[in-house]
Structures are given as structure tokens and as C-alpha cells.
Amino acid sequence: MPYPFLKGHGTENDFVLLPDHDGTLHGDLDPARVARLCDRRAGIGGDGVLRVVRTAAYAAAREHVDPAEAEWFMDYRNSDGSLSEMCGNGVRVFARHLLEEGLVDPGRPIPVGTRAGVKVIEVEGDRITVDMGRPGLHGATEVAVGATRWPAAHVDMGNPHAVAFLSAGQTLAADGPVGSLTAEPAYDRAVYPHGVNVEFVERRGPGHVAMRVHERGSGETRSCGTGACAVAVAVALADGRGPGAAVDDGAGGAGPATYRVDLPGGTLEITWTAEDRVLMSGPAVVVARGTTAL
Numbered sequence: 001m002p003y004p005f006l007k008g009h010g011t012e013n014d015f016v017l018l019p020d021h022d023g024t025l026h027g028d029l030d031p032a033r034v035a036r037l038c039d040r041r042a043g044i045g046g047d048g049v050l051r052v053v054r055t056a057a058y059a060a061a062r063e064h065v066d067p068a069e070a071e072w073f074m075d076y077r078n079s080d081g082s083l084s085e086m087c088g089n090g091v092r093v094f095a096r097h098l099l100e101e102g103l104v105d106p107g108r109p110i111p112v113g114t115r116a117g118v119k120v121i122e123v124e125g126d127r128i129t130v131d132m133g134r135p136g137l138h139g140a141t142e143v144a145v146g147a148t149r150w151p152a153a154h155v156d157m158g159n160p161h162a163v164a165f166l167s168a169g170q171t172l173a174a175d176g177p178v179g180s181l182t183a184e185p186a187y188d189r190a191v192y193p194h195g196v197n198v199e200f201v202e203r204r205g206p207g208h209v210a211m212r213v214h215e216r217g218s219g220e221t222r223s224c225g226t227g228a229c230a231v232a233v234a235v236a237l238a239d240g241r242g243p244g245a246a247v248d249d250g251a252g253g254a255g256p257a258t259y260r261v262d263l264p265g266g267t268l269e270i271t272w273t274a275e276d277r278v279l280m281s282g283p284a285v286v287v288a289r290g291t292t293a294l
Ligand SMILES: N[C@@H](CCC[C@H](N)C(=O)O)C(=O)O
Pocket: 013, 048, 078, 083, 084, 085, 086, 087, 088, 089, 090, 159, 160, 197, 215, 216, 217, 218, 221, 223, 224, 225, 226, 227
């Protein structure tokens, strides 16, 4: 039976949205169905699916979020059908959708439930800012593409990340050591038993980096919000910045560390605040709607 869908993206990280407010329509949202929806030739196409469901109506959501704190829950799936705790670009698209459909009060912060807890979102015109919460800092690890290995920082943004810094002279170009990223980079499976999102970072200047990402469950995408946050945190640590560092903000205290992060699909601005919270700002749009029987 045909049911409604929408299509949206945040810096070209694209998603199929499935409105299922009372949790009745998509009880059987199994991995094969998600993969069919995300198929770019035989389906609608997307890096993932965002099911739009009331927290109160979805038992699995209530394991993570109190319905009194967030009316709406982002039930996120990667394009291979696997679950993830969090999606930074997805949650901006989700908020844009809630606003456009009149499902939340305009002009007020929007709380959205996720498997990584409640994220609070503020919308100002084209710009959507998400309080992504505190990063988890888990030390050093290593990743590899073919025979090239890099030390990497293990950062958790609700979901797992390995942030690898390119060496001087290396670039993100597909003919460089990172290559086409069609295959999953090698990583330490003891460190990441549930898989990992791997980011490669090139410095562009003070407060400015570029990255590419291979996402767990979706392959290389044109942007990853949680990945950009993990990158900014890892770069800030490498720069001796961040909430623990004695960075002079001009007022004699530790100031926020703000980074411009360029991705193949656009630019995100990430701030790690003195209060140890990561704020992500960037655009998000809904571009199509229709019905599907997939
Ligand atoms: N693209 C997302 C992250 C989606 C989830 C990720 N692939 C995972 O499995 O953790 C983002 O914008 O954060």
C-alpha cells in the first residue's frame, strides 16, 4: 500500500523521511526495506532513513528518551538498514521537516529524541544549530587504507568515530592515499566492536579543515554531521584548545574553539564550548515529497 515519504539533505548527506507519527505504519521497517528505499537506482535514494515518530508511540524510543522531554523521535537507519545512535545532518533535516509541517512551535528550541538522547535544535533562517552534547574522548587508535596507516583519535558523538590526520604533503584527493573510499578503511575491531565512522582530515588554515568520511552502514557520504563534530574536537585537542585548555578568550578565560569544516557536500561550523558542549551549525532542506509502495 502506498505511504508518504519526503526527501531532504543537510550538506548533501541525504535522507528519506518516513512520517509515521503514531508508529503504526512502519512497524515492519526491516533492514531490507530500508536498503530498498535508499537504493539510488531502484529506490528513492539516500544515505539513510529518518522515521518521524512520536516518542510516546514507539517503545524502543522510550528506552532512550522521556516523551515529556521530546515529543518527536528520529528513528535513524543507515542505508544498509543498520541502526545508528545519532545522525547530525539528519537531525537538522528532521527539525526542518517538523517546522515546515507545523508540528513544532516556530521560534522556540526544538527538542528531538534520538538513540543518543535528546538533542536541542535552534533554527534561524537557513541556519540550523544543534547542541550535540558532550564528546566522548577515548584516546588514540589507528586506521588504514591499503598499506597506508594513520594514527587516529577515538571520539564519540553518541556514535563512534575515528579521526585520522593526513600527514604533511598528503591530500584528500581521490588519487591520494585516501583513495576512492569505496571500501571500508581498516580499523581496530577490538576498539570498535560495532563498527566505526572514519574521518580523514586535511588542515586548510587556522580554524579551518577539510574532511572526507567513510560512514558505518552507508559508505562514503558527502557529509557527516557527527563526523564533522568529532573532527573539530580532535583538531581542537591537537591545537591545545577546547574546554580543558587555558585558551585566552580575551576575557581571561578558556574560550570556545570554533572550526570551519569543509566537506564534499558543503560546510559546517562546529564550536566546542567552554562548557564542554559541541554545537553544530549548517543548512538543511526538504526537497521533495511523494508516495511510495517500497
Ligand atoms: N551521516 C550522519 C551519521 C549517520 C550514522 C553513522 N553512519 C553511524 O552508523 O554511526 C551524520 O550526519 O552524523
